[in-house]
Amino acid sequence: MSTYNGVRVWLRRHGAEQIVHPGGNLYAHLCRVSERLAALGCGSEVQAAGLTHAVYGTDGFDLALLDGADRAVLRDLVGVDAEEPVYLYGACDRGRSWRELANTGQVFxxxxxxxxxxxxxxxxxxxxxxxxxxxxxxx
Structure with missing residues (x-):
């Protein structure tokens, strides 16, 4: 089983299909994001990050499939290069970060x-x- 398929199985086992999300459910959303990144020519790490981007919850979606204290679980699934931006995205204080992110590169x-x-x-x-x-x- 590829890593990509293994992550999809993990997401379903952790209830992502049962979590309501705009446009359907969280699982479908995560898959759409990853597929869009693939269509844009992004590499496998970026696609894996897209597939798992809300695993720790986010400032706008406060429901986590995995506690941020258990980062090793996601690292084992997708690798460090994919997990790090997922953690950063989940930890991002959008109100303080997004407005100036393009100019400063700073994430609070x-x-x-x-x-x-x-x-x-x-x-x-x-x-x-x-x-x-x-x-x-x-x-």
Missing amino acids: HRCTYFRELFASWAPLASEQVIRDAQRVLRP
Whole structure:
């Protein structure tokens, strides 16, 4: 089975066909994006990134198939070169990044705000809450 087909199977097993998304379901959307990238002549890593671009959820689609703390799972499926832009896309704070992205190339991580916020709350939080926040919000 090719990597591409293996990723499609993984997406279906993780419920992407059952998740409503504009134009149908998440699985169909992810496939369309990957197919469009192929039609544009993009390489296999970019196609794989397109096929999985919403796996960690996004600023505009807050439903994840995989926790960002489990990045190794997606890396094993698509490779590091495809996983890195997927993570960056999922972590992107669109409101702070998109307007000037073409000029600056700067992407603001949407969890940075939460890291700072939870750090400021540390004196009030239990050790378990602090550990959980650090695990989920680590860079």
